[in-house]
């Protein structure tokens with residue numbers, strides 16, 4: 317069944333128009349759809365139990381087979397079987413009039429529309445008008461809407477009305493690459509399927525079958541390269557295979573052909589390059605790089621591949637089964653066992669990071685080959701450096717030796733003497749020195765001026781404002797209930813709005829500022845109101861008092877619509893009594909707009 321179309325090309329009485337592989341080998345039933353087991357299982361259950369959804373939403377990256385799946389669903393729903401008596405089936409027969417017409421895109425009841433080009437509400441209205449009429453010859457009228465997220469808001473609204481009360485003979489199949497842009501109201505009325513990227517191994521096996529059907533010989537490595545480049549997309553992979561077959565001069569597609577086509581470097585050569593970088597032979601590395609350049613390899617792709625090797629070696633180091641298993645190609649397995657065993661994890665990690673940095677340099681540089689060479693040179697010199705862990709160990713050991721026996725040199729590293737001293741955190745590695753490692757002592761750190769220990773919780777919170785930790789300050793101010801305060805220890809209850817690491821952060825900063833240890837614990841006790849709450853309560857109480865003041869009451873009685881809105885200073889009794897100091901009275905402001 318996989319190659320239902322094959323016979324067509326073999327009856328070569330008349331020249332048959334060339335069809336691209338992706339079209340020719342487009343799956344027409346679920347058996348041919350590779351790598352989407354979950355979808356097939358769910359749909360099988362739905363059909364067998366007779367519980368068919370009104371609408372399906374297919375989502376996934378481009379090229380994984382969304383529209384293909386949509387058409388297979390249309391066939392499944394409408395197949396009547398070879399004898400014309402069958403019902404909906406997970407295995408559409410492919411020969412009944414419905415199956416045939418759908419495969420050839422000419423079934424009157426299966427309507428396909430691309431929302432990317434028809435996004436207007438009018439188009440949706442056309443559909444909705446059509447929904448009222450039953451199918452002409454099929455069991456269900458199936459609307460396939462591709463890139464459904466592109467519909468306008470109005471179009472979605474119009475569609476939603478139909479989805480809420482769909483006629484029983486209508487089914488919708490939506491496809492989208494951007495599920496997040498589809499309104500939840502629509503999503504909630506669909507059965508959703510996430511189409512996955514297809515595994516490279518599955519892809520490779522599929523491409524093998526296709527090339528055999530095309531009577532082409534293919535090297536396994538060639539197909540593996542195509543599968544890797546396809547990145548989970550059957551369609552992209554088949555297009556690449558198409559090109560590779562077209563380029564092949566003989567009846568065989570070789571790995572070299574594919575590499576040249578994709579601008580890839582030879583894997584073996586790349587591994588040699590990787591090796592050269594790690595045994596510190598920059599000249600050899602540069603030679604290989606120019607060879608690769610002559611073969612047309614792209615500098616960025618070279619770095620990608622080197623990073624891929626670093627990643628493989630790292631993984632093999634962590635799980636030795638991988639290094640011996642069949643999952644890796646032989647070449648990689650060998651190198652994992654030899655070179656990989658020699659390289660430390662930190663060294664591999666460093667290589668990976670330098671390669672990543674190199675990629676952006678190569679992209680930005682005016683001459684990408686020059687940039688590549690610079691990256692390679694840097695990498696091969698880095699191979700000479702001991703891993704960071706060793707470096708620190710060496711420094712520490714020399715520091716101890718220095719204190720124990722060696723006479724202390726005069727001054728800090730003057731006159732070319734190798735000064736080795738370790739003082740607190742003031743370590744400086746003199747990288748320019750030809751000597752292996754020289755550590756120079758710097759002037760002792762100045763005394764740190766610690767903040768005074770806060771005496772109250774309020775003072776503690778104010779410290780955060782002083783130190784410009786405004787976010788923490790506002791959290792402490794409004795999200796923290798004080799349970800217990802003592803110098804060096806704080807017990808609090810926080811609201812849900814407080815950040816998770818609040819206690820840790822507060823304790824750390826207080827420690828830094830005061831030079832003392834602060835233990836901040838979270839409590840379940842209710843504790844005091846937050847500072848913000850007490851401030852509000854305090855304000856309200858003052859306002860209440862003010863409102864009851866005889867003068868204010870007199871004002872309010874005279875202007876019934878007035879309201880006391882702000883209170884800036886405490887109004888003193890005598891001010892009110894004498895009513896002579898206008899300035900103070902003006903601190904009361906009224907609002908009579910209401």
Ligand SMILES: [Zn+2]
Nearest residue numbers: 395409412415
């Ligand atoms: Zn059929």
